[in-house]
Ligand SMILES: *[C@@H]1O[C@H](CO)[C@@H](O)[C@H](O)[C@H]1NC(C)=O
Ligand SMILES: *[C@@H]1O[C@H](CO)[C@@H](O)[C@H](O)[C@H]1NC(C)=O
């Protein structure tokens with residue numbers, strides 16, 4: 053008891069300390085998610101996904117080895133059949149069959165396996181071999197994945213009214229399930245039911261459950277018809293009538309889990325009630341977990357109380373994973389600690405390690421890295437008295453990446469705030485500092501303990517760097533392999549730290565000879581980022597050299613070709629290097645993304661209609677599709693030259709867009725919906741130019757034109773105009789007097805100020821009339837006015 057209380061205090065104080073440090077952040081981070089941050093959100097989530105996927109890959113390898121061993125065992129048992137006790141020597145397998153099966157056990161490729169399958173089909177097993185041998189062959193072919201052969205044998209048996217052993221037909225069922233052959237599986241279930249009924253036996257519920265699991269795994273949405281069907285089958289009478297089977301707890305759980313997975317709460321409740329009425333079996337922890345999945349956080353805690361009152365069930369790792377966030381939110385840390393203590397004391401080290409990874413991911417994904425850290429410090433820190441779980445690479449990776457996400461989220465919030473309130477100071481907040489410091493501290497612990505680092509560790513650590521010198525150090529010190537993904541992270545990180553020159557150096561050192569388009573695009577992205585930050589001039593001499601001394605610069609160094617240029621120019625140079633036919637450098641040809649990135653670099657630099665049209669033509673020549681994203685980026689390069697933009701639109705760009713669309717005319721509906729998306733994105737690019745030129749009159753005309761084409765201008769259209777206008781105002785503020793005088797020549801085209809306002813409110817109406825949310829808002833306004 054004493055130990056518990058101490059541990060509780062320990063855990064509590066840690067959580068409280070770290071929560072206090074970041075409580076403010078967490079609140080704001082949540083609201084920030086609704087604003088937007090396309091880049092950081094996607095990178096973070098995909099990073100965690102990658103950590104998860106790698107893990108499942110390892111498991112898959114394991115199961116295929118397991119399957120192979122099983123197959124060997126079955127084949128051995130056929131070889132030895134007839135020699136064992138109680139086995140009839142006449143039932144021995146024929147030599148021909150044995151030979152073929154040995155081929156099967158040696159087969160390595162899918163082709164070899166299917167060859168053996170055809171051979172087996174020709175052996176007339178049904179008539180030549182004894183039933184015990186047939187059953188074993190059935191199992192072997194099912195394991196090897198030769199469905200047609202095993203189904204043939206099984207159907208021959210069923211046709212002859214012979215019911216094979218449960219083990220044999222279950223093997224066929226699970227093979228069909230693994231191959232996703234649901235229809236064949238369902239047919240088989242009906243056939244088995246028919247024969248079993250004649251024999252007055254029940255079909256093995258285990259085989260039926262395999263069938264249920266198989267069809268339930270294809271359920272995709274809450275209203276799925278499969279759910280309705282399966283629920284009907286749960287009725288004992290229906291199950292007996294149709295499948296000659298008695299549903300068991302596992303059957304119910306399968307349905308329950310499928311309904312919970314797609315979030316059909318009503319069905320979960322109904323199935324749960326049905327189960328509760330069954331006297332034969334009572335809900336187990338799996339059933340409770342499924343029920344929790346469709347509940348809100350506070351309802352989950354009520355279910356947890358139910359579980360604790362029920363002496364027959366105890367929480368498992370899934371239960372803990374489902375409630376841990378809710379408990380932390382409620383401040384019920386003692387309960388977290390009790391759950392974890394019980395869990396730790398009754399499971400193997402491997403299970404505990406995996407479960408803790410899952411808990412960490414859950415907490416980190418709900419922006420609660422502080423609590424994950426507190427659990428780490430309590431159970432996984434050697435200095436802690438309660439140390440009992442040895443942390444591995446994955447645990448460290450999840451936590452370090454959690455801090456990286458936190459730091460990234462905080463700095464994005466600052467950026468957004470800065471934009472909203474203009475000119476606010478952009479100092480790193482104390483929350484960000486805490487996140488950075490904690491992430492680095494964890495990394496030091498990892499190194500000190502000698503836990504192996506992998507590329508994910510390195511990528512996350514680079515995300516925690518706030519300066520390029522730190523970045524260089526992290527890479528120098530790391531023991532991890534430098535994978536292509538790591539290189540891409542480095543280059544991206546240099547870009548966002550505002551040092552495109554260093555990005556270029558890294559590129560030359562690690563990726564210059566790479567023919568992988570992704571790393572080239574990442575460099576273009578870093579240049580585009582540099583263009584955004586006042587179009588930095590590249591200065592390769594100022595960037596720290598990464599080479600060991602003695603290396604002569606090579607002629608194919610990208611650095612040599614773009615040194616001294618502005619980022620926007622450098623992006624075009626790089627694009628041309630990639631696009632050139634007579635290649636000095638073995639670069640990959642640019643793809644759609646390359647052109648998009650170059651276009652977005654260009655829009656921040658010296659913008660000019662000729663360059664924009666050039667870029668568009670070069671892209672068309674290179675076979676790049678005129679999709680909305682690219683055309684939008686191209687228009688943004690027109691600067692404030694709305695006349696040129698309109699001319700190109702009417703003259704060539706529009707045509708090319710429509711051509712791109714007609715390519716997909718015969719495609720499914722989903723693509724037609726994207727047709728409109730593409731055209732709307734192109735128009736939105738034009739609206740941006742209108743904003744830059746302060747020509748709301750043209751913008752309104754464009755909105756009408758969109759309507760005529762059956763397109764709906766939306767809030768993004770409106771924002772495009774507004775962001776163009778904002779850029780205009782920023783640039784005017786920076787202009788010198790002479791530039792202003794030159795600009796006045798154009799100003800006669802701009803509508804008078806009061807007209808600007810009128811056109812803009814027209815534009816507002818056009819862009820919001822299809823938006824139900826805004827409509828509701830404006831109705832509210834009207835009501836208020838009438839009152
Ligand atoms: C949940 O499943 C039931 C039975 O299949 C179905 O009647 C109901 O419409 C589903 N609920 C939702 C929200 O789709
Ligand atoms: C278009 O291609 C030409 C010839 O390859 C090149 O000189 C020019 O810089 C390219 N323009 C742009 C904007 O990419």
Ligand SMILES: *[C@@H]1O[C@H](CO)[C@@H](O)[C@H](O)[C@H]1NC(C)=O
Nearest residue numbers: 766767768771823824825826
């Ligand atoms: C535009 O409106 C949609 C819903 O109509 C909303 O989800 C989206 O966040 C809005 N976008 C912007 C930039 O306001």
